[in-house]
Amino acid sequence: MKNILITGATGYIGRRLKERLLKRKDLSIRLLVRNRNKVRASVINKVEIVEGDTFNKDSLFEALKDIDTAYYLIHSMGAGKDFEERDRRSAENFREACIETGVKRLIYLGGLGVKESASKHLLSRIETGEILSAKPDKLQTIWFRAGVIIGSGSASFEIIRNLVQKLPVMVTPKWVKTRTQPIAVDDVLSYLAEAIDLEYKENLIVDIGAETMNFQNMLKGAAKVMGLKRLLIPVPVLSPKLSSYWLILITPIPYQMAAALVEGLKSETIVLNDHASRYLGNIKPISFEKAVDNAISEMEQDQVISRWCDSSADIACDIMNQDDTHTAILRDKRELPLQGVSASSVFKSMTGIGGKTGWFSYHYLWQLRGFMDKLSGGYGLSRGRRTHKELRVGDALDFWKVADIKENKRLLLLAQMKLPGKAWLEFDIQPDKLVQTAHFLPNGILGRLYWISVLPLHNLVFSDLAAKIVARAREIEKTS
Numbered sequence: 001m002k003n004i005l006i007t008g009a010t011g012y013i014g015r016r017l018k019e020r021l022l023k024r025k026d027l028s029i030r031l032l033v034r035n036r037n038k039v040r041a042s043v044i045n046k047v048e049i050v051e052g053d054t055f056n057k058d059s060l061f062e063a064l065k066d067i068d069t070a071y072y073l074i075h076s077m078g079a080g081k082d083f084e085e086r087d088r089r090s091a092e093n094f095r096e097a098c099i100e101t102g103v104k105r106l107i108y109l110g111g112l113g114v115k116e117s118a119s120k121h122l123l124s125r126i127e128t129g130e131i132l133s134a135k136p137d138k139l140q141t142i143w144f145r146a147g148v149i150i151g152s153g154s155a156s157f158e159i160i161r162n163l164v165q166k167l168p169v170m171v172t173p174k175w176v177k178t179r180t181q182p183i184a185v186d187d188v189l190s191y192l193a194e195a196i197d198l199e200y201k202e203n204l205i206v207d208i209g210a211e212t213m214n215f216q217n218m219l220k221g222a223a224k225v226m227g228l229k230r231l232l233i234p235v236p237v238l239s240p241k242l243s244s245y246w247l248i249l250i251t252p253i254p255y256q257m258a259a260a261l262v263e264g265l266k267s268e269t270i271v272l273n274d275h276a277s278r279y280l281g282n283i284k285p286i287s288f289e290k291a292v293d294n295a296i297s298e299m300e301q302d303q304v305i306s307r308w309c310d311s312s313a314d315i316a317c318d319i320m321n322q323d324d325t326h327t328a329i330l331r332d333k334r335e336l337p338l339q340g341v342s343a344s345s346v347f348k349s350m351t352g353i354g355g356k357t358g359w360f361s362y363h364y365l366w367q368l369r370g371f372m373d374k375l376s377g378g379y380g381l382s383r384g385r386r387t388h389k390e391l392r393v394g395d396a397l398d399f400w401k402v403a404d405i406k407e408n409k410r411l412l413l414l415a416q417m418k419l420p421g422k423a424w425l426e427f428d429i430q431p432d433k434l435v436q437t438a439h440f441l442p443n444g445i446l447g448r449l450y451w452i453s454v455l456p457l458h459n460l461v462f463s464d465l466a467a468k469i470v471a472r473a474r475e476i477e478k479t480s
């Protein structure tokens with residue numbers, strides 16, 4: 001039995017890797033997570049969980065004790081201006097803790113590209129790899145480097161899908177011609193998983209990717225898979241900044257992420273060594289079109305395991321210790337009798353809100369609020385939901401994030417729209433009633449003015465919401 005540690009296990013790659021490795025009987029899996037509530041109840045019994053982070057050395061030692069292979073799937077992008085320094089310290093702490101605890105192999109996934117032309121995010125990823133692999137005599141590092149990753153819920157795929165679906169004609173800037181080698185997320189997972197058993201004793205950098213293409217080919221390829229005819233008109237200009245503004249309007253990606261992706265696409269990200277075929281040659285990466293097809297199928301079957309917005313990344317999105325609404329000082333509370341409707345049906349109904357289902361009444365007002373949020377640099381409603389089957393702590397839900405969920409009892413949503421304060425929307429099932437509360441902690445006078453100005457809107461959107469949830473619960477009961 002090999003002991004494996006997965007860090008970043010609540011992120012896009014980490015969540016999927018955990019699912020993949022859980023299928024193997026010869027591995028015992030431990031997760032290092034910042035917030036254990038983000039791990040699904042169904043997984044908790046199958047893994048060991050250590051709560052902590054790479055800046056807390058005690059938690060690192062606890063997480064790495066007796067570990068054979070440790071995955072480093074962490075980055076600090078979105079954590080503020082000093083993200084490069086955070087990334088450096090995080091990698092150093094992790095490497096040193098691996099050495100002290102006697103870890104045999106460290107596996108890291110970074111980005112394709114070279115230092116000379118790298119964006120500052122890619123540069124930080126390269127630096128992370130260099131730091132992790134800096135002591136080869138004491139710790140073996142297998143450093144995978146991937147470019148654009150295509151999978152349901154990946155940021156790159158969401159951008160491509162949204163552009164292709166929404167725009168019959170696209171004006172494309174110069175950077176869409178840059179060469180890159182996208183790879184399907186399942187292939188990335190195969191490489192990461194097989195690296196556990198690799199018979200190789202020294203440090204290794206493994207570049208991974210499928211066919212060489214550019215962003216324009218990707219748009220055309222995705223349109224073909226979706227059965228859409230799209231006209232691309234190249235223009236010699238269109239600055240990365242303007243492209244990023246355009247992307248945030250059309251896609252669910254926030255500005256910071258769009259800017260980083262566009263910046264990344266300005267320089268080539270292609271495979272520079274043959275180590276993937278030489279050492280892990282049994283993995284044959286699927287084509288870009290097949291990867292898009294798989295991603296769309298996963299979405300259609302409502303089987304999206306992880307999304308780009310799963311991690312807390314941005315400090316503003318951190319849901320750690322965000323489930324206590326007592327700090328709020330302004331509230332809008334509504335109560336609705338259940339009149340015999342069961343708690344489980346109400347729970348099903350209230351956890352089904354948002355995304356394609358919408359917000360039951362005054363949907364146009366929610367859309368307007370989302371649009372205003374987008375204009376002010378927020379997420380708007382465009383993130384939707386990961387799946388319509390379930391919600392878990394940390395899931396993005398339009399412009400909210402799930403901060404707490406208790407089966408047949410409570411759903412707490414933390415607002416991630418741009419606000420002069422902190423806001424939650426809570427649904428609490430009591431024995432005979434549903435209590436719906438909007439909590440608000442204003443930032444000074446501006447926050448209070450904001451709250452007063454939206455009171456008429458709250459009267460419309462909140463007055464009916466609980467009633468609609470209960471009415472829908474009644475429908476659910478009738479049909480089940």
Ligand SMILES: NC(=O)c1ccc[n+]([C@@H]2O[C@H](COP(=O)([O-])OP(=O)(O)OC[C@H]3O[C@@H](n4cnc5c(N)ncnc54)[C@H](OP(=O)(O)O)[C@@H]3O)[C@@H](O)[C@H]2O)c1
Binds near residue numbers: 154
């Ligand atoms: N996704 C892609 O398209 C892509 C493409 C190429 C390469 N990669 C590489 O793959 C790796 C993983 O990326 P990802 O997309 O999966 O990232 P992600 O979705 O943003 O997840 C990051 C994970 O790191 C955790 N984390 C952040 N700081 C931490 C710390 N100090 N201590 C412990 N955990 C911490 C986060 O926890 P919380 O949930 O608590 O925030 C989250 O689980 C990165 O190195 C990235 O460069 C990704």
